[in-house]
Amino acid sequence: MGHVTIADSTPVKLCVVIVGLPARGKSFISQKIVRYLSWLSIPTESFNCAANLLKILDKLNTTSNELFTSDVSNINDDLLVENRKQTLNQILKWFDNIDVCGVAIYDGINGTRDERNAIEKSLKEQNIDTVFLESYCDDETIIKSNITDIESTSPEYSTSKSMEDTFKSVSNKIHFYNNAYQSLSTTDEADLSFIKLINFSAQIVLNHIDSYLKSRIVYYIMNLHVKNRYIWLSRHGESQYNLEGKIGGDAKLSPRGEKYSVKLVELVNKYIPNHDKLEVWTSTLKRTQQTAQFLPFPQKQWKALDELDAGSCDGLTYEEIAVKFPEDFKARDDNKFEYRYPGGESYRDVITRLEPIIMALENQENVLVITHQAVLRCIYAYFMNVHQEESPWMSIPLHTLIRLEIKAYGTQVTRIKADIPAVSTYKEKGTSKLGESKNSINVMSGSVISGITDKVIK
Amino acid sequence: MGHVTIADSTPVKLCVVIVGLPARGKSFISQKIVRYLSWLSIPTESFNCAANLLKILDKLNTTSNELFTSDVSNINDDLLVENRKQTLNQILKWFDNIDVCGVAIYDGINGTRDERNAIEKSLKEQNIDTVFLESYCDDETIIKSNITDIESTSPEYSTSKSMEDTFKSVSNKIHFYNNAYQSLSTTDEADLSFIKLINFSAQIVLNHIDSYLKSRIVYYIMNLHVKNRYIWLSRHGESQYNLEGKIGGDAKLSPRGEKYSVKLVELVNKYIPNHDKLEVWTSTLKRTQQTAQFLPFPQKQWKALDELDAGSCDGLTYEEIAVKFPEDFKARDDNKFEYRYPGGESYRDVITRLEPIIMALENQENVLVITHQAVLRCIYAYFMNVHQEESPWMSIPLHTLIRLEIKAYGTQVTRIKADIPAVSTYKEKGTSKLGESKNSINVMSGSVISGITDKVIK
Numbered sequence: 001m002g003h004v005t006i007a008d009s010t011p012v013k014l015c016v017v018i019v020g021l022p023a024r025g026k027s028f029i030s031q032k033i034v035r036y037l038s039w040l041s042i043p044t045e046s047f048n049c050a051a052n053l054l055k056i057l058d059k060l061n062t063t064s065n066e067l068f069t070s071d072v073s074n075i076n077d078d079l080l081v082e083n084r085k086q087t088l089n090q091i092l093k094w095f096d097n098i099d100v101c102g103v104a105i106y107d108g109i110n111g112t113r114d115e116r117n118a119i120e121k122s123l124k125e126q127n128i129d130t131v132f133l134e135s136y137c138d139d140e141t142i143i144k145s146n147i148t149d150i151e152s153t154s155p156e157y158s159t160s161k162s163m164e165d166t167f168k169s170v171s172n173k174i175h176f177y178n179n180a181y182q183s184l185s186t187t188d189e190a191d192l193s194f195i196k197l198i199n200f201s202a203q204i205v206l207n208h209i210d211s212y213l214k215s216r217i218v219y220y221i222m223n224l225h226v227k228n229r230y231i232w233l234s235r236h237g238e239s240q241y242n243l244e245g246k247i248g249g250d251a252k253l254s255p256r257g258e259k260y261s262v263k264l265v266e267l268v269n270k271y272i273p274n275h276d277k278l279e280v281w282t283s284t285l286k287r288t289q290q291t292a293q294f295l296p297f298p299q300k301q302w303k304a305l306d307e308l309d310a311g312s313c314d315g316l317t318y319e320e321i322a323v324k325f326p327e328d329f330k331a332r333d334d335n336k337f338e339y340r341y342p343g344g345e346s347y348r349d350v351i352t353r354l355e356p357i358i359m360a361l362e363n364q365e366n367v368l369v370i371t372h373q374a375v376l377r378c379i380y381a382y383f384m385n386v387h388q389e390e391s392p393w394m395s396i397p398l399h400t401l402i403r404l405e406i407k408a409y410g411t412q413v414t415r416i417k418a419d420i421p422a423v424s425t426y427k428e429k430g431t432s433k434l435g436e437s438k439n440s441i442n443v444m445s446g447s448v449i450s451g452i453t454d455k456v457i458k
Numbered sequence: 459m460g461h462v463t464i465a466d467s468t469p470v471k472l473c474v475v476i477v478g479l480p481a482r483g484k485s486f487i488s489q490k491i492v493r494y495l496s497w498l499s500i501p502t503e504s505f506n507c508a509a510n511l512l513k514i515l516d517k518l519n520t521t522s523n524e525l526f527t528s529d530v531s532n533i534n535d536d537l538l539v540e541n542r543k544q545t546l547n548q549i550l551k552w553f554d555n556i557d558v559c560g561v562a563i564y565d566g567i568n569g570t571r572d573e574r575n576a577i578e579k580s581l582k583e584q585n586i587d588t589v590f591l592e593s594y595c596d597d598e599t600i601i602k603s604n605i606t607d608i609e610s611t612s613p614e615y616s617t618s619k620s621m622e623d624t625f626k627s628v629s630n631k632i633h634f635y636n637n638a639y640q641s642l643s644t645t646d647e648a649d650l651s652f653i654k655l656i657n658f659s660a661q662i663v664l665n666h667i668d669s670y671l672k673s674r675i676v677y678y679i680m681n682l683h684v685k686n687r688y689i690w691l692s693r694h695g696e697s698q699y700n701l702e703g704k705i706g707g708d709a710k711l712s713p714r715g716e717k718y719s720v721k722l723v724e725l726v727n728k729y730i731p732n733h734d735k736l737e738v739w740t741s742t743l744k745r746t747q748q749t750a751q752f753l754p755f756p757q758k759q760w761k762a763l764d765e766l767d768a769g770s771c772d773g774l775t776y777e778e779i780a781v782k783f784p785e786d787f788k789a790r791d792d793n794k795f796e797y798r799y800p801g802g803e804s805y806r807d808v809i810t811r812l813e814p815i816i817m818a819l820e821n822q823e824n825v826l827v828i829t830h831q832a833v834l835r836c837i838y839a840y841f842m843n844v845h846q847e848e849s850p851w852m853s854i855p856l857h858t859l860i861r862l863e864i865k866a867y868g869t870q871v872t873r874i875k876a877d878i879p880a881v882s883t884y885k886e887k888g889t890s891k892l893g894e895s896k897n898s899i900n901v902m903s904g905s906v907i908s909g910i911t912d913k914v915i916k
Contacts (some may be wrong), residue, residue, distance in 0.1 A: 203644055204664040209680055212821045219677040222667055250801055284798075303798075303807045309767075340742075340761075343708055349761045353811055363670045390571055 008032040012213055013095055016125050017116065019134035022173045023146040023180055025200065026135055028219065028408055030107040036220050037103055039382045041348060041354065042213075045094060048109030049087045056083055060214040065169050084108070084115065088122055095128055104214070106129075113189060120192070132194035132223075134184045139199045149409050177191040209228065220359070222440060226408045229365035231383070232272060233376055233402040236287040237261050238422040242398070245423075245434060248307065248314035253290045255421055260399045261291045263418045267401045268295060271416055274366060283370045288370045295368075304353045307372035311344025316430040320417075333429050333446050336392035347392050351378050358382050373425055376402075383411045393429065398422035461874045471553055471582050475564040475574065477592035479639055482602040483658065486866055487679065488565040491651055494562055494678050497840045498813065499806060500671075503552060507545045507566030514541055523627050524710045526634040533839035542573065546580055553586055557798050561671070562586075569639040571647060577812060578650070581867035590652035591679075592642045597657045607867050619745070623786045642873055655869075655879070658684065678817070684866045687823035688770055691860040694745040695719050696880040699773075700856070703881075703892060706765065706772035714878055718857045720750045721876045725859045726753060727872055732824060739763060739827045746828045753826070763810045769802025775892040776830050794850035805850050809836050821832050831883055851887065 016033065018026045030046040037044040050064075051110035057064055058081060067076060091104045109114055112133070120130045137143055147164070147170050182188075184196045186207055195218055198207040204222065209215055239258030241249045253261065268275050278297045282288035283305035292299055313321050313328070322329045325342070332339040354375065361367065361379075370380065373396055381391035383404050396402075399422045405412040424434050460720040474491065488504045495502040499596045508522075514537060517520060526533060549562045568574055568590070578588045595601055605628050606621070642654045644665055653676055662680065667673055686874075695715030700795045711719065726733050736755045740746035741763035750757055765912035769784070770778050780787045783800070790797040812833065819825065819837075827837065831854055839849035843864050854860075857880045863870040884890050 031527040202666060204662075204667070206664070206680070208660060209662070212681065212818065215677060215680040218680065219673060222664070222673040222676065223670065303803070303810065345761070352761065352814075355814075356810070358671065 012211060013098060013102055014128075014211075014213055015091060015104045015106055015119075015128050016217065017110055017119055017132045018108060019110045019116070019184060020136065021109065021111065021177055022148060023170050024137050025142075025149075025226075025408075026107055027196075028146075028149070028226075029133065029135060029224075030105045032224060033103075033105060033220070033340070034304055035357075035382070035385050037217075038388070039351065039358075040386075041351070041388065043098060043102040044105070045103075046105040046107050047087050047094075048089050049083060049106070052090075053083045053088050054078075056086075060155075060395065065172065067218060068169075072402050084119075086138050088119060088285045092122070092126055092128075095126065101213075105195040109177050109181075110134065111177055112165055113182050116192070127213065130193065131209070131452045132184060132192055132218070133217075134194065134196045135200070136183050136196055136198050137200070159291075195221070197221065223359050223362045223394070225362065227365070228405070229409045230272075231361055231365070231406060232268075232278075232368040233379065233404065234264065234291070234368065234370050234400065235373060235376060235396060236285075236291040236367045236370060237264075238398050239287045240424055245410050246315055246317070246318040248310040248316075250285050250287075252286055256422055257287070257291070260418055261293055261401075261421050262423075263420055264291065264401070265296075267416055267418060268368065271401065271403070272366075272368070277366045279364075279367050280284040281367060281371075282406060283307065283371050283375070285372070288372070291370050297368075300351050304357050305371040305375055307370070308347065308350050308374035309341065309344040311341035313341050313344070318434070322432040337388045339355070347374065347378065347388075350374055351380050353383075354378050384413070395426050407451050433437075460592065467750070469557060469588045469703075470669065471560055472669075472671055473549060473562045473564055473577075473586050474675065475577055475588055475590045476566060476575070476754060477568045477590050477652075478594065479567065479569065479635055481601050481608060481628050482593040482595045483684075483866075484565055485733070486604075486607070486684075487591065487593060487655075488563045490680070490682060491561075493840070493843050494816075495675075496843075497809065497816075499809070499846065501556060501560040502563070503561075503853075504563040504565050505545050505548050505552075507541060507564070511537075511541045511550075511891075515755050521628065523605070526627075534645060535710050542577075546577060550580070550584055550586075553584065559671075567635050567639075569635055571640050574650070581696075586671065588651065589667070590642060590650055591675075591677070592652065592654045593658070594641050594654060594656050595658070604683055609880070610886060616762060635773060653679070655679065655848045681817050681820045683820065684910050685823070686865045688730075689819055689823070689862045689864060690726075690736075690826040691837065691856065692722065692749070692826065692828050692863065693834060693854060693856050694743075694749040694828060695722075696856050697745045700881050700883055703775040703777070704773055705776070705779075706768040706774075710743075710744055714857075714880055715745070715749070717878050718876055718880075719751055721857075721878060722749065723875060724753045724860070725874055726826065729859065730824075730826070731863070735821075735824045737825050739825055739829075741765065741829050741864075742828070742835070745830050746830070748827050757828075760815065762815050763827070763829040763833055766805065766808050766832035767799065769799035769804040771799050771802070776885055776892070786812040795846050805836065805846070808832055812836050812840075842871070853884050858882065 020031055021025045027048065028095060034044045035044045044416035053064065057067060067079065087106060091106060094104055095102060105118065110119065116132060116334045123130050124253065147167055148324070150170060152167065171280075184192070184194050184205075186205065191209070193208040193210060193214065194206075195209065196207075198204065200223060201224065204218075206218060209218055236253070238254045239251045240254055240258055241247070241251040242257075243254050268278065272278060275297070280292050280295050280297050280299045282299060282301050284291050284301050284303050285306055288305070289301065310316075313325065317322065328339075340349065358379070361369075371379075374392070377394050377397045378392050380386065380394065381388070381398065383406065386394065399420045400420040401416040401418065403414040403416065427434055476488055482574075485506065492502045492504045494510060511522065515525060521545045525537065531766060545566060549564060552562055553560060565578065568577065574590060580586050584837070590788040605625055608624065608628060625898050642650070642652050642663075642665075644663065648665070651666040651672065653667065654665075658678060659682065664676060667676055670791075694711070696712045697709045697715055697716035698712055699705070699709040700715075701712050726736065730736060733755070738750050738753050738757045740750050740759050740760050742759060742761050743764055746763070747759065763889050767772075771783065774782065785796075786800065795805045798807065816837070828836075832850070835849050835855045838844065838854065839846070839854065841864065844852065857878045859874040860878065861872040861874065863872070885892055
């Protein structure tokens, strides 16, 4: 019997069936839900109907462009039926391997009542619950901005020669689907469980949101924003414990850590635009508050930002842990995400308590979060979509200001080095020695939704 | 600078203006929101328009019954305008004393667009944000059941002679307001920020839910259920640490604690109906899991149910704390809710991490939660609406199964004593000695929404 987080409290198989015309931000919403639920350790996967269609068309030596401008509607229909069947089968097959709780996202147009009823029926036969999620949009500005995003991110348009090409292709596709399209309706589909977003989230209609997991998805979507913005992150300055190689505790900064707290003011002034509106969040531990001590901005202390609690190992060095608790030491290396220190926490536990922070950060811009190595790994993993097995092994060096530039379809990272030396607190797997991570850049740039670059400014 | 929980992350003054005809569950929803936000330490108060009207009518030596059947509509109008003005003034006055964050609930009919616009305008002038919350209902079964609830809880009908009287009075009132009533509309009131509940929560329309706090209120309402149900609570059996008067730790059960874990099976079989569907939640600590060891039901371990972390005081007796940390000892007695053990937690911290548990419990029935003294105080405080200053001082004795019977308008508590002696772990204010609380029954029965009785079965 393992320990339980909120993710496991609803043993359920749920399929979120996306509904919407092209350029309604369907894939953006799908990917955000995948990222959020995966981060909460709920197995979640998105199945993209359009990607499957491309493969079918490839075999037929045709393109989606030809399909959506073709007049031979019978052939089209057969193709599309085949395409839907394929996607649904992928989903059903995926659920075969899900034991307790899993969420599949059926990312497609699903524009007619008949289609939706057929999908719901097939899922119900396998005891899979369904919620439809429509992105309805009649605001031309939003649609145009979505097409611009599609152009740079969708595989379907990666071969388009120009923005005009993409606009034309997408318009054809919209036209193709528009005739038969039926928006979700509380009168004609009164029994369906659905979420209808009107012009992103200006208006939302919820029909029979009858489970905890569904309400969490709604809550998350309500807190999404598409506005481009920055979030700033930093570890505390080097602490006395860092110098001594000890973990945990509530030590003060080392002299070099003190220097970083002075330097940080300079970095903020130089690199953070609109820093007059900046808000600084720290943990309740001395080393983060000392790091923020010279920043003349409103500050908030969050208990939820405290370092991963090392329980009985608090105040020990990795060498001491390896000697005193050899089995724990090995168990942690084997599964660092799930391993919980005796009387302390695991990475999974930290994520559970960080969830409200993530929700607050989704609503915020101009925040500088000064916190700890493990906590930053978890926050970073959310924004950069890092897999939970990798996230505890990421290298987040001391004395570095990290800028996350959050855009609709990806997060770009810039690291600004303060040029004040500090010890490394990175422990490689299978050793108790501290040293620089070899794969830090790879890990940091490897697994984002899209469009990430990881720049280091020295 | 104090520490910060999620409650403080949105510095905002918000007025939730309730909209709905009589018998739409307006006061139920208002009181639930008050309870939830207060529990999260957000100052929240509900202002009941009907209660103010009763006072006005009292002065005029008339009754609401006469008002709502009267034909002299001019007089009525004046009265109602005066009534609204009074309620709004109360709210504005209340906000004068709110510094950072506060939520007022304007619990009234507010059935016309003109009224709503006037209210929003007055609030805006004082920099108070508004969200309208309509309970729209055309399901006669729900309305009838609401009238039954009103009869037993509303001061307005406390003098009614019979259920028929109440039905007639409420019907008159509904009729009186129905003519002019305008439901919130996404076309005619497109710019308003509102939540419209249709037949409780079968369907929900959200319009411009543009702040974090509003989205949290929506999330909470989505998770409300009116179904009567039971939640079962118990502390772990007496532990070795309890015997030694020590706090914290991860001790095993004492021999008497072991006895309780056996006895608990008997109590569950005898007192819990449908216990074949029971689910048992414990913390990750040994003493709760040992207490659950003989219960043949699905079990979940929650880190969030772990005892309040006593930090540096973990493993000490209160006498030792009084000697070793005299200032902390006194500070804790002075403000037990806010006091945080060095390196540990406060009651406020515990509530923050319990919030997902509360949301899960609002969705659940047939759960037995086996956890710790401080955690149970917090869970209990939520369901029984105990004020945050009182909750850390409640007595929750060992070896007792607690049944919460949760109904729409109140929670009824039954305590079933296992008749196995145990030490007291109740520490009175201003002493380091442990002993029975003198006011346990008073506290437990004093501060619920309504209809509570606290029965002890020995």
